[in-house]
Amino acid sequence: MKYVNEYRDADLVRGVIAEISRTVTRPWTMMEICGGQTHAIVRHGIDQLLPPEIELVHGPGCPVCVTPLELIDKALAIASQPDVIFCSYGDMLRVPGSHADLFSVRAAGGDVRVIYTPLDAVRIAQENPDKQVVFFAIGFETTAPANVMSVVQAKALGLTNYSILVSHVRVPPAIHAILGSPANRVQGFLLAGHVCAVMGYWEYPPLAEQYGVPMAVTGFEPLDIVQGILTNVRQLEAGKTNVENAYPRAVTLEGNQPAQKMVRQVFADCDRKWRGIGTIPASGWRLRPEFAQFDAESRFDVGEIHTEESPLCIAGEILRGMKKPVDCTAFGTECTPQHPLGATMVSTEGACAAYYHYGRGLHDG
Amino acid sequence: MCLGIPGKIVEINESGGLKMGKVDFGGITREACLEYVPEAKVGDYTVIHVGFAISLLSEEEALASLATLQEIIDLEEELGVGSSDEAQA
Numbered sequence: 272m273k274y275v276n277e278y279r280d281a282d283l284v285r286g287v288i289a290e291i292s293r294t295v296t297r298p299w300t301m302m303e304i305c306g307g308q309t310h311a312i313v314r315h316g317i318d319q320l321l322p323p324e325i326e327l328v329h330g331p332g333c334p335v336c337v338t339p340l341e342l343i344d345k346a347l348a349i350a351s352q353p354d355v356i357f358c359s360y361g362d363m364l365r366v367p368g369s370h371a372d373l374f375s376v377r378a379a380g381g382d383v384r385v386i387y388t389p390l391d392a393v394r395i396a397q398e399n400p401d402k403q404v405v406f407f408a409i410g411f412e413t414t415a416p417a418n419v420m421s422v423v424q425a426k427a428l429g430l431t432n433y434s435i436l437v438s439h440v441r442v443p444p445a446i447h448a449i450l451g452s453p454a455n456r457v458q459g460f461l462l463a464g465h466v467c468a469v470m471g472y473w474e475y476p477p478l479a480e481q482y483g484v485p486m487a488v489t490g491f492e493p494l495d496i497v498q499g500i501l502t503n504v505r506q507l508e509a510g511k512t513n514v515e516n517a518y519p520r521a522v523t524l525e526g527n528q529p530a531q532k533m534v535r536q537v538f539a540d541c542d543r544k545w546r547g548i549g550t551i552p553a554s555g556w557r558l559r560p561e562f563a564q565f566d567a568e569s570r571f572d573v574g575e576i577h578t579e580e581s582p583l584c585i586a587g588e589i590l591r592g593m594k595k596p597v598d599c600t601a602f603g604t605e606c607t608p609q610h611p612l613g614a615t616m617v618s619t620e621g622a623c624a625a626y627y628h629y630g631r632g633l634h635d636g
Numbered sequence: 637m638c639l640g641i642p643g644k645i646v647e648i649n650e651s652g653g654l655k656m657g658k659v660d661f662g663g664i665t666r667e668a669c670l671e672y673v674p675e676a677k678v679g680d681y682t683v684i685h686v687g688f689a690i691s692l693l694s695e696e697e698a699l700a701s702l703a704t705l706q707e708i709i710d711l712e713e714e715l716g717v718g719s720s721d722e723a724q725a
């Protein structure tokens with residue numbers, strides 16, 4: 272397929288890795304923000320092909336992983352109500368809340384549907400005027416344009432039975448939180464290519480400068496990833512702290528202007544809690560007051576929610592690049608994709624699940 | 637859900653007041669919303685996320701990147717380091 276096969280060419284990938292090896296003189300720790308990239312790195316074994324000086328740590332860019340437990344419990348409570356059709360992206364269904372997941376709600380008779388695009392949820396609302404249709408609108412900047420369009424469409428259609436449960440998070444405030452921590456080890460970032468396709472990368476140079484950390488806008492194919500790493504290694508070795516675009520075929524500095532405009536019309540900034548990490552100021556989006564009637568949290572009063580995380584889970588430290596899945600005592604023993612204790616083991620974009628699926632650190636004995 | 641996949645726009649139409657289209661992903665065709673890429677034409681390649689085109693791929697930039705990477709590799713071969721891990725001292 273065009274724009275895919277060229278970027279999986281093994282000779283080119285090996286050639287770029289050889290160039291990384293020739294360039295590097297010292298150890299460097301780099302973080303890929305995006306869970307899709309974590310998955311690709313482990314799947315293609317890029318982490319094992321790199322010279323030993325380069326350590327990749329895995330970032331918080333997995334929307335399923337960072338959606339707070341309270342909100343998952345809220346989703347479960349709403350989905351369990353009669354006359355509700357609860358729509359979600361497929362990867363949220365197995366995420367454990369405090370006591371259950373969306374699959375078990377469905378097994379108990381709840382109408383939980385997996386949708387491919389939020390416009391499907393709007394269509395379901397049109398077709399079921401006697402039901403309340405709720406869409407679990409999670410994600411980073413990449414899914415925001417789609418999720419807000421569903422609200423705009425519902426408003427245009429005059430739907431009164433459509434609402435969204437919003438858990439939207441943004442990358443730049445997370446980078447700020449990671450770099451501002453005294454325990455930070457990250458010296459360079461691979462920026463999430465498709466977040467930047469929407470938002471551009473104009474927000475990042477002030478962060479790179481403030482913390483003295485280079486960044487490379489990076490795509491998702493193996494060649495894109497090694498190119499992003501090479502871009503950062505060159506900067507690190509030269510003492511530079513720029514934001515460079517290693518994914519120019521899909522990303523421009525300004526990003527997608529119509530999409531940004533629509534997101535700004537519907538969403539406003541807000542503080543958000545990130546699962547395992549805690550609250551990061553101004554790190555998320557919520558519906559603007561003009562769209563309050565589409566807010567599922569105010570439409571459904573589900574009462575006080577008390578949540579409990581597994582005491583064994585260290586996902587919060589993994590998501591900030593301080594630890595790796597193999598540092599968790601539960602990894603591959605008490606915690607597996609069949610019986611996940613934390614969200615990073617559930618999502619295919621979670622670091623723990625990626626390590627488990629590709630056998631990293633499972634047979635050290 | 638964040639793995640946007642590149643596909644080729646094979647048809648453009650309008651539905652429910654939105655610019656929509658059919659996008660071919662190496663043989664599998666799906667409906668996608670093209671509202672955020674108003675300049676899109678049939679034949680363009682686009683990145684799709686949860687049913688929405690978020691970016692059009694630039695062929696010019698794609699070819700330039702590949703050429704730059706190929707140059708690095710050709711240079712390595714010329715210098716005789718090939719795919720060896722050790723740089724020459």
Ligand code: SF4
Pocket residue numbers: 581583584585586589596599600601602603606607611612613614615616623
């Ligand atoms: S292996 Fe399981 S328990 Fe350990 S950090 Fe990962 S998700 Fe949490």
